[in-house]
């Protein structure tokens with residue numbers, strides 16, 4: 019098999035980055051010079067300089083981590099054509115279980131999930147090798163109804179896509195305005211079928227819309243819907259429905275489609291997405307037990323129909339067998355707002371940091387668009403790949419819970435016997451599936467602790483990936499063109515902030531847990547540089563402390579009429595000036611090189627400050643509350659909206675606010691710096707400036723100005739109404755805080 023393949027299935031290509039290395043190093047040396055300057059003058063100055071020194075040390079530390087990540091970037095290139103050219107018959111392609119998670123029909127409109135599912139069902143891969151499992155944590159008859167309707171539509175849609183080799187197989191995207199196809203190019207037959215498909219899709223949307231609007235469930239709880247009778251989101255039995263069964267035909271028919279709403283009870287923690295993923299893993303183990311598992315968020319549709327083939331290039335390559343654990347596709351977003359006003363499209367992040375991490379032990383697991391090996395999710399280590407020993411098998415007995423069927427399927431998976439059995443009678447395993455999807459099933463097992471997706475962090479993805487890397491596995495970052503999956507980035511201040519807060523929370527939870535990468539390096543097989551890369555990510559939640567402190571310094575200095583930055587007369591001033599220039603020119607060039615605008619660069623710079631000092635601060639707080647046992651951290655689902663298709667463009671990029679306290683720190687920072695800016699420009703300090711070597715100067719004023727510019731959306735929010743305005747209550751709270759801070763600065767200045 020593998021030996022007959024001569025052409026490489028994938029290549030790892032180092033990327034040139036001489037210029038980048040140079041500027042990264044220059045920045046590093048400038049930071050060191052700044053620290054030296056501080057150290058030399060530390061004893062002549064008080065606490066302000068000490069604080070400045072601590073913050074700048076932190077920034078330097080972070081920069082070293084960045085430097086480490088960006089040092090050896092690589093690109094993985096996959097060749098699906100080689101895979102198909104080789105002596106491979108379609109039958110030899112392994113089976114893949116595809117998981118979709120959804121949790122709330124309001125925040126995640128069913129039509130979005132439906133499109134994702136349709137795009138998965140239509141991928142270029144033998145249908146009988148695929149199975150699609152949808153987990154619905156909302157236990158919503160609406161979602162189920164939409165999926166039933168979608169599976170009917172799929173019977174037209176999938177053959178249509180395959181017959182005409184359609185590129186984008188999520189119908190909402192295919193039929194959207196910015197995706198107009200030139201119908202006249204096609205044959206009469208194509209035009210005819212295209213129109214029919216569009217009509218059918220519109221009908222599907224209409225049906226789902228009507229059901230959504232009626233708000234009462236689209237059914238009378240009889241027949242197929244009976245199980246949804248009187249379910250509550252957080253209190254209901256398991257519901258599993260086989261919506262479509264594949265009869266074993268490779269090119270005809272659809273993949274198996276299963277709806278799962280795992281059992282939930284008030285008393286049992288359900289562990290959010292990680293819990294859903296584990297339930298999916300178990301149920302699918304009983305039904306199809308495919309050796310590979312793809313998982314996507316409900317909004318991440320397949321944008322490149324060859325995606326599974328791309329992943330297989332890596333996974334089936336003989337040399338990756340004992341090396342590569344998972345293949346992660348980067349998150350790419352569709353219909354991103356112009357100039358990325360919320361700074362969350364992460365293009366530069368994935369381009370530079372992503373390729374950098376790919377050159378280390380491998381891409382972090384990002385929770386969506388990722389192919390895992392089932393046996394690795396069950397705990398396999400690189401050294402036991404060749405011979406799964408008795409111990410491993412024994413181990414699984416004690417960990418996996420008391421379902422005989424599941425244990426057997428797991429042993430098959432570990433021994434590599436998966437996916438080979440013919441489609442057996444599905445109904446026979448439904449009973450066992452109900453059992454393993456029950457909320458009590460995991461009690462006394464290792465699910466979430468040693469097996470499957472790991473519990474305890476709201477970024478279960480990073481933690482699960484870290485566990486895998488820790489065992490010595492590597493991972494691959496695959497970036498085909500066109501991008502494999504597209505999803506939606508949150509639009510709107512509250513949604514974007516919630517997401518950022520959850521990320522900072524989850525990442526910090528991992529840092530402070532026993533999964534801390536330092537331990538993983540010391541006592542397990544996490545590589546040193548990969549460990550540093552994890553430290554870079556997991557310390558997001560600590561950054562607000564240093565940034566807030568650093569942001570307070572210029573304000574304090576202006577009010578107290580002192581200084582923390584070199585004076586205009588001092589040659590040392592060149593250091594911070596050079597630092598600011600190099601850093602900004604360099605980051606700007608990254609944006610321009612990835613085809614983004616200057617405005618997008620600025621928006622990202624600005625939002626980086628806003629997110630760190632507001633959303634991540636709340637992340638920090640929630641982890642502290644958890645540490646002190648005062649409250650648990652929660653996975654708050656991000657609001658998703660389908661295409662902005664035209665929408666009112668004026669509004670689209672404007673920052674939105676709500677009553678959430680998350681906007682208080684931002685507003686406070688803005689008010690403080692507006693005040694200090696006025697104070698310094700009008701020279702209102704007390705005592706009046708008498709000597710140019712004392713008192714606040716240009717540096718401090720510049721910092722205040724920079725911060726006001728960063729928080730400019732908040733400034734506009736002060737004067738706007740409705741969702742574009744900051745609520746009165748938030749403004750009052752922030753004013754109070756700002757006044758307290760300014761008064762306190764003044765007090766220290768006078769007494770100190």
Ligand SMILES: O=c1ccn([C@@H]2O[C@H](COP(=O)(O)OP(=O)(O)O[C@H]3O[C@H](CO)[C@@H](O)[C@H](O)[C@H]3O)[C@@H](O)[C@H]2O)c(=O)[nH]1
Nearest residue numbers: 119120121155290291294315316384385386476477655656
């Ligand atoms: O109780 C829950 C909560 C969430 N989800 C699903 O988890 C996915 C991700 O949730 P979303 O609100 O979209 O979060 P994002 O911040 O956009 O997700 C990113 O970050 C998460 C970790 O914080 C990862 O799990 C995701 O894969 C990654 O895309 C969605 O499909 C949800 O339906 C559940 O299934 N059950």
Ligand SMILES: [Mn+2]
Nearest residue numbers: 315317506656
């Ligand atoms: Mn998402």
